[in-house]
Amino acid sequence: MRSPITGTAAGVPFTALPPAHDGPAPLIVTWHMLDAPRSDAAFAAALPMDELPAWRVHLGMPMCGARMVDGSMDAGWELIQQDVLMSALHPFVRQATEEFPAALASIRAQLPVDDGPIGVLGGSLGGAVALRVLADTGVPVFAAALVNAAIRIRSVVDLFPGEYPYDAESAAVADGLDFVSRAAAIAGRAPLLVVSGELDHPALRTDASELVDAVGDRAELLTVPGLAHPLADEPGIEPAPQLPLAREVDAGLTAWFRRHLPGSHLQDSD
Template sequence: MTSPITGTAAGVPFTALPPATDGPAPLLVSWHMLDAPRSNAAFAAALPMNGLPVWRVHLGMPMCGARMVDGSMDAGLKLMREDVLMSFLHPFVRQATEEFPAALASIRAQLPVNDGPLGVLGGSLGGAVALRILTDTDIPVAAAAIVNAAIRMRSVVGLFGDYPYDAQSEQIVDGLDFVAQADIIAARAPLLIVSGESDHPELRADAFHLADALDLRSEMLSIPGLAHPLADEPGIEPAPQLPQARDVDAGLTRWFRRHLATASQG
């Protein structure tokens, strides 16, 4: 396989996997989890989608991978302990979404990708970023997929215990409820919802609720034996692909081959 290409796009670190064919090809962009794999390089190794005739460009989330402070996740964990929603989850999703248009322009200037609609993919908190691209931007998207995603931020916050909501945090968390925004998503692009059968029950329930709300504009893929992470700890450096991640990878490859690679040829 061709070696990954590493670089930065408008300050955002990326790991790019080229298609096997020469010439301009469609673009698929991903945002990784904060669980393992928690860097763009590790996410690329967990879900390489080899054989897919598109560029797979995996972007780094804020304060992760090359953007870790002093080479560790400690600074991010401190923000999580300070206020899991307002200092950690929401700012990470907001920053990753807001920095994407400039990063996309830079990717297109650096790599031989075509200028047609792209694919977007997100895992866990990165899934919330991919969904925000659909709900909060007008960037043309041909197909989208999420894996064990943060579909309702209230469910994610609940994993950390009781949270002292106030008027501002209620407004923020409601704005990150993508089941409530299913009509917007359905109008934008077909969505593959990948859910591990051993994921957190709250997140798995949200995946089914979103699939029901989207109806024919989505497809649900359940992965037996998959918990929330897609890789072993520590999840920062590339690691061998786990069997459950291989099943996710195969499903994503089929989805984007049908909806992204085919669309680019039409």
């Protein structure tokens, strides 16, 4: 196993895990959770997918990891307390999606990745970014995966105390981040694996099942017994040893992406 490579791509921090073999290889891009693991480096440690003959480039979400304010998540939590949807969840997803094309171009310039379709993976709020890449961009994708994902942003908002005061603007934002209702835009883009922890928040588990049903034949649901929402222990910012349940998720993701990698690379997987 080769050492991680850290850097920035068009201003976006990343942790890149190279394949075992030399030469150009497919690219899988990920976006992490706001729960643990809540940085690109920690997400890379939790879900390294080491056996894949592909580059796994884990991008940092806004205000997380290297982009934390004053070295802590406090500023992000303050935005959540101010207005969970319009000050935090929506801006984070919007920024991560909007900065992705330039980051992808920079990754291709920095690393020996091939120029074919990419894989995308998102955990929790990072799942909404992966879904927006599928629904709202034309970036070619060979396979996609979600883990305990924010599939309907209203379900995430409901996890926070109090009744959220939707108005016309915030309701429209929430509608745009309801990917069950946007399944038709996702269905033709790429095969989709939806990983759902058995002990994840009930609404998120319902959303996972309904997204798979709505997308149809190209979507699969993988339920992981005993898995709650996080994939790592707190504080979840620095890389940590992989937890047993995260190892199960990692194995499922590895098998999924291996199935869908461009065939010319499968022979290099030993």
